Amino acid sequence: MKSRILFVALVLVSTVTFAQQELFRGEHFIEVSGNAQQEIEPNEIYVRISLLEFEENRAKVALEKLDKDFLDALKNAGIDKKRLELATVGADLGKLGRKDKESFREKVYQLKLTSGTELTTLVEKLSAVKVNDIAVIKVSHSELEKLRLDLKIKALQAARDKADALAKSIGASIGAPLMIREFENNPFPMAEIANVLQRSQFNYNANSDSAQEPTAFRKITIQAQVTAQFLLK
Secondary structure (H helix, E strand, O other), rough: HHHHHHHHHHHHHHHHHHHHHHHHHOOOEEEEEEEEEEOOOOEEEEEEEEEEOEEEEEEEEEEHHHHHHHHHHHHHHHOHHHHEEEEEEEEEEEOOOOOHOOOOOEEEEEEEOOHHHHHHHHHHHHOOOOOOOOEEEEOOOHHHHHHHHHHHHHHHHHHHHHHHHHHHHHHOOOOEEEEEEEEEOOOHHHHHHHHHHHOOEEEOOOOOOOOOOOOOOEEEEEEEEEEEEEEOO
């Protein structure tokens, strides 16, 4: 019985010793970070268009007319109506107790565009339409996930190159990666989005025949960052 207990104890000691050796070996590594970035032009631009009834020469301009004029402008801009979605339909009652016939009805659309050029064309065609408001509400890219993955790969390759250079400077070399950690970054940083939205905001006045000229979209920078550990040899 004593010999059996002794055998088990020896096995446990050997296992602990082996584990400690493996842990010690695992501490011989180099940890580095890698970064990559790329400028892209958004090809998914979501625009909100508001149509609101108003009075002109003491007569109300009906929502039906505004809607028809807007859809005609959309067609003239060469934009498929299938990309248009109805967001809301409502009425601005103004003062409490105002009758429905005196209220101003509103219709809000959301439209998906593919480029700043397409947005510019749309705004030009809308110059003769009494649009209440138009504004960019979101920008994205159809291949965003693929672009982000490609950037992460480039960031990891940059980390490996850095680790290799540092190891060689002390007469060592790197082996297999022990750990790779990625950091999720906002695909479109809020500061960049705010800049795009500010530069792409178009406000229309129902009683005005002119609108602000559109400004072309600027490219947006997307980034990737990884941290990796490589075995030192």
